Amino acid sequence: MATGITREWKSTFQGMAAALVVLAAITAAVGPAINDLPLTALRVVVGALLLIFGLQWLRKAVLRATGHKALHDEASAYLREVAAAEAATKESKRGVSDWYSFTLAFKGVLLEGLEVVFIVITFGDNQKNIGAAVIGAAAAIILVTLVGIAVKAPLTKVPENWMKFAVGVMLTSFGTFWGAEGAGVAWPGNDAALLVLVPVVALVGAACIFWLRSRKITGAAPAKQSEVVSS
Amino acid sequence: MKQLKAFGAFWYDFIVGDDWHVAALVVIGLGLTAILAHAAKVNAWWLLPIVAFAALAWSLHRATGFRK
Numbered sequence: 001m002a003t004g005i006t007r008e009w010k011s012t013f014q015g016m017a018a019a020l021v022v023l024a025a026i027t028a029a030v031g032p033a034i035n036d037l038p039l040t041a042l043r044v045v046v047g048a049l050l051l052i053f054g055l056q057w058l059r060k061a062v063l064r065a066t067g068h069k070a071l072h073d074e075a076s077a078y079l080r081e082v083a084a085a086e087a088a089t090k091e092s093k094r095g096v097s098d099w100y101s102f103t104l105a106f107k108g109v110l111l112e113g114l115e116v117v118f119i120v121i122t123f124g125d126n127q128k129n130i131g132a133a134v135i136g137a138a139a140a141i142i143l144v145t146l147v148g149i150a151v152k153a154p155l156t157k158v159p160e161n162w163m164k165f166a167v168g169v170m171l172t173s174f175g176t177f178w179g180a181e182g183a184g185v186a187w188p189g190n191d192a193a194l195l196v197l198v199p200v201v202a203l204v205g206a207a208c209i210f211w212l213r214s215r216k217i218t219g220a221a222p223a224k225q226s227e228v229v230s231s
Numbered sequence: 232m233k234q235l236k237a238f239g240a241f242w243y244d245f246i247v248g249d250d251w252h253v254a255a256l257v258v259i260g261l262g263l264t265a266i267l268a269h270a271a272k273v274n275a276w277w278l279l280p281i282v283a284f285a286a287l288a289w290s291l292h293r294a295t296g297f298r299k
Contacts, residue, residue, distance in 0.1 A: 044265075048258065051279075051283060052246065052248070052257050055257070055283060055286060059253070059287060068294065068295050179257075179264075180261075180280075182261075183265040184264070188276065201280075201283075215295070
């Protein structure tokens with residue numbers, strides 16, 4: 001959308017369509033292959049990755065919530081991207097009138113789409129219910145689109161850090177659950193253990209925020225500079 | 232060679248992130264859980280959450296660089 005508004009819609013749609021075709025081809029090739037992998041190995045690998053991602057997200061969200069890391073400024077990031085898009089020269093290539101718009105839309109749709117495909121396939125395959133995961137992803141797309149139309153507000157209105165905290169909690173919980181299951185343990189209550197694990201992870205994250213805030217108040221030394229300035 | 236390095240750096244940053252200790256502790260936690268479950272026949276479902284919470288707390292402690 002940002003590319004279309006600032007540059008050209010036709011090339012943007014061409015880039016989006018090309019990315020969707022590549023995405024469909026990758027999904028068709030990789031999807032069944034993941035399905036054929038042994039479930040135990042898949043759970044260990046996916047669990048480890050989700051747990052590492054989740055802890056990274058939680059760590060950043062806690063650091064931002066306690067002022068040890070600068071909050072991500074979505075508005076200035078958007079303005080930077082728009083300025084870069086407007087400054088880029090218009091070049092016609094391979095039947096596309098604006099190559100910059102095409103590649104920007106292609107990369108954006110492909111990378112974000114791959115993340116969605118990865119989540120849908122791994123979540124669906126772990127629970128042996130790809131259909132439910134696809135319905136969940138489609139519902140999320142429709143919901144986000146409807147909210148975007150209804151609110152008519154940019155992403156700056158979204159409490160981004162708390163959304164990231166919530167995502168970190170979910171990734172950490174599911175990563176812990178599948179990782180441990182793949183390693184050979186049986187959770188008490190089976191899948192119902194997630195109903196306890198998710199709030200416990202959220203509580204630990206909240207406790208970390210409280211801990212760092214209370215340490216800050218007691219007058220300890222400031223955070224490392226690298227953590228403050230990096231995004 | 233440059234592109235290969237950039238490719239490797241991208242995946243390292245994507246998977247490992249800001250603090251490699253967290254990723255290392257997760258791998259160690261999973262390994263210990265597997266050893267306890269298979270070799271010692273202990274249903275150590277509690278171990279990975281403890282390791283994950285300890286890794287988060289330790290990483291936050293290191294990142295904030297507090298000194299008395």
